[in-house]
Amino acid sequence: MLYKTRGVALSYIRYRESSIIAKIYTEAFGIQSYIVNGVRSSSSKTNRIALFQPLTLLDLVVYHKDKQDTVHRISEIKCYHPFASLPYNITKSSLSLFVTEILGKTLREEEANEPLFNFIEQSVLYLDEAETGYENFHIQFLLHLASFLGFGIENLRDLENELKNHHYPQIADSLELNATNQLLLHGYGIQISLDRARRISILEKVLFFYKIHMEALGEIRSLEVLSEVLR
Template sequence: MLYKTEGIVLKSIEYEEADKIVTIYSKNFGKIQAIAKGVRKTKSKFGSSLEILTYAIFLIYKGRNVDIISQTEILESFFSTSREVVKFAFAANCVEIVDKLTEERETNIGLFNLLKEVLHYLRKTNDPKLLTLSFRWQVMSILGYKPSLHHCCRCDKTINDQKEVYFNIKEGGVICHNCISKNKEGCIQISLYFLKLSRKLLITPLSVISKATIPDIRIKELEKITNLFLTYYSEKRFKTETFLKSLKKD
């Protein structure tokens, strides 16, 4: 049986002498793994369509043990000719997050569209870090880990613009003044700026965020809380983070 779907290549690894095993996040079937026969031969019909960050239409044969990629048609090749190493690294981080946070064959069109958007706008933005951090918050929200930013995690009281604001990673959001006075364990003090910013990032399209910039000190706070939240709820470590950190030192 043949099936057809749009998809974005998350990972592509060499297999045996001339094949590749490709992980694709597809629009219609979620994450799928399939083999491309003879792709590493000089005259392969697939060209660059199976490279990481490629958005394409895939025609795939449903095999008994493994699916086989039959044909491909590139729709957009993100960063294929780009020399912007930093933006490429952020894009690679985005696909690694989707790969590690999803199970095979679980369809999520919202996540597929979000991934396609972040890769598209990463090429244009002046602040790839802000865009990627926003993507992480929205991914977590789509996957059911949306933080509580308007109401206290403990008592459900509305959080207004109080002078001291605290965030608890394990409890999943902000803690009100009254609850914090009783128990501060595991709580991180955050700025009111962060609270307002994170609320906006969860509901603002990436096309809008891609045009924005925020001060360095604010990015550092956003990055710290985002990474703690993502690591705790995903229970994953991301290899691309090491590369991103090495770029900061250069």
């Protein structure tokens, strides 16, 4: 049966000679995989592979079977918000790779979750449209995403206590604690002056917190690139 849904492209792998299997977070069905034929063919008249680049916002018409662990197919696809800057700005594109890796490792539900979809969509739109003040975007994204994943951070004290109870080795100074609190309390775009060392320290702390709740999170491969880009 055919269904209309919006989606956020996360990643894809090559499949056979000219096809891909794309992982997309959909508004109607949660995380899903789709076989897309012919997108890597030299005879293809359109560059449809671009639709599956990280965080592309999609309008979809899909064939959906009510079975878990099923790879579905796409009938129609188009981008409903062409990016103005995200793929062309090295900092933003590095942030987008980090976000897609996190989402790929944390999203497991194969069912609708409209608040979560809206959060991801609005986060992507902010990152694409922001001209300044987005250097801490990835940290705030993690802090707020946790609430949708079931282990939200209520306040700074709770975060620090949980880290202490799990023997987190680093002790934050007052500047780092204040910055973490501001990032937790405010939305994207708040101006917080952080040097590279403190930004990395806060990010490592939040990722450690994630691993307390999601043991399978594993290594985040995009971190190395991100740490080089964000000075």
